[in-house]
Amino acid sequence: MLYLLLYWEFFKIGLFAIGGGLATIPFLYQMSVNFPTWITSADVADMIAISQSTPGPMGINMATYTGFKTIGIFGGLTATIGLVTPSVIIIVIIAKFLTHFDKQWYVKNSFYGLRPTVLALICFAVSNIFVLSLYNGSSIRITESVIFIIVFFLYRKLKKIHPVVWIVIGAILGIVLKLPT
Amino acid sequence: MKKDINNDKTSLFKLFRTFASIGVITFGGGYAMLPFLEREVVQKNKWADDTEILDYYSLSQCTPGIIAVNVSTFIGYKERGVKGAIAATLGMVFPSLVIITAIAAVLTNFQDNQYVSMAFSGIRVTVCAMITNSIIKLSKKSIVDKTTIAIFIAILISLFLLKVSTILVVLIGIVLGLLTSALKKISKTNGGNS
Numbered sequence: 001m002l003y004l005l006l007y008w009e010f011f012k013i014g015l016f017a018i019g020g021g022l023a024t025i026p027f028l029y030q031m032s033v034n035f036p037t038w039i040t041s042a043d044v045a046d047m048i049a050i051s052q053s054t055p056g057p058m059g060i061n062m063a064t065y066t067g068f069k070t071i072g073i074f075g076g077l078t079a080t081i082g083l084v085t086p087s088v089i090i091i092v093i094i095a096k097f098l099t100h101f102d103k104q105w106y107v108k109n110s111f112y113g114l115r116p117t118v119l120a121l122i123c124f125a126v127s128n129i130f131v132l133s134l135y136n137g138s139s140i141r142i143t144e145s146v147i148f149i150i151v152f153f154l155y156r157k158l159k160k161i162h163p164v165v166w167i168v169i170g171a172i173l174g175i176v177l178k179l180p181t
Numbered sequence: 182m183k184k185d186i187n188n189d190k191t192s193l194f195k196l197f198r199t200f201a202s203i204g205v206i207t208f209g210g211g212y213a214m215l216p217f218l219e220r221e222v223v224q225k226n227k228w229a230d231d232t233e234i235l236d237y238y239s240l241s242q243c244t245p246g247i248i249a250v251n252v253s254t255f256i257g258y259k260e261r262g263v264k265g266a267i268a269a270t271l272g273m274v275f276p277s278l279v280i281i282t283a284i285a286a287v288l289t290n291f292q293d294n295q296y297v298s299m300a301f302s303g304i305r306v307t308v309c310a311m312i313t314n315s316i317i318k319l320s321k322k323s324i325v326d327k328t329t330i331a332i333f334i335a336i337l338i339s340l341f342l343l344k345v346s347t348i349l350v351v352l353i354g355i356v357l358g359l360l361t362s363a364l365k366k367i368s369k370t371n372g373g374n375s
Binding site: 014015016017024050054055056057058059060061064065068069073076077080083084086087088090091092094095105106109110111112113114115116117118119120121122123124125126127129130132133134144147148149151152155156162163164166167169170171172173174175177178179180181 | 204205206207208211212213214215216217220232235236238239240241242244245246247248249250251254255258259263266267270273274276277278280281282284285286296298299300301302303304305306307308309310311312313314316319320322323324329330332333336337340341347350351353354355356357358359360361362363
């Protein structure tokens with residue numbers, strides 16, 4: 001029964017959280033009120049911190065963590081599957097629709113306007129991480145900015161190198177240069 | 182390794198494996214995975230091109246659910262239908278499941294460790310550099326004429342200065358796309374008649 005309830009609660013979050021991982025946060029706070037034995041608001045705060053420093057989509061990390069805290073490993077699995085079920089169903093329907101209608105005038109021209117819109121949305125979404133990394137609240141972080149510029153040009157030049165190498169280089173530089181949070 | 186007879190069909194396991202490899206190095210969710218998605222999906226496997234990736238992002242933005250999952254579902258579905266959608270999604274969430282379960286099981290002060298936080302400060306900077314590159318690439322596919330430049334700037338202003346919500350911005354984008362295309366069509370037919 002607990003599994004079903006867990007699945008259902010995360011199914012609902014998956015259905016209503018529009019706009020990605022951050023959108024799940026208010027739902028999780030609500031959950032800490034409705035189901036205080038599952039998670040507490042302190043757990044949610046911890047989870048946000050952990051999610052930002054572990055790989056994977058934030059929403060998935062949150063679901064796994066909450067499910068695990070509630071009923072262990074299979075709880076994590078149940079919550080995660082609950083969270084992604086609505087997405088998979090909805091996206092499959094849209095993808096089906098698109099394959100039939102992508103030549104239609106209104107679909108084609110919707111995308112014409114949507115593409116620059118999404119580009120702006122991406123810029124907006126990533127501006128947070130830029131500010132966080134390159135600005136400390138009063139001035140520009142010099143070391144980080146220099147690393148940013150060098151990595152940016154090397155990354156464009158050396159296309160053969162796998163992105164994970166840059167992640168590792170970033171981690172090493174962070175530790176060696178003792179970069180502040 | 183024995184090669185599958187049906188060469189043009191992507192195996193479900195390959196979808197799973199590819200998305201798991203993207204999931205394991207994506208720090209920070211949907212947008213941070215752009216550079217990896219471009220490398221694995223666009224360049225290496227050619228499952229989609231840059232324009233399609235952009236279209237999937239735009240649809241994922243205005244549909245419920247996690248953006249990274251939605252984009253994976255689109256690509257999986259395109260390759261192998263419903264089964265492919267499920268395989269790609271499971272691949273995407275698999276690394277998180279393992280890593281978070283491990284973290285939740287063994288330690289709680291993981292993020293308080295000073296070396297971990299220094300490493301992540303460094304990772305964030307390199308991720309920024311890679312995302313910048315992705316944005317430049319995508320801009321070539323989305324900003325194609327004066328109209329799209331204008332739409333891009335208008336949406337940036339509404340997001341940063343007017344704090345318009347994501348869903349509203351997406352709707353505005355659709356309306357602007359339809360409206361400007363309709364106007365162009367009308368002026369074209371008028372020009373042809375005169």
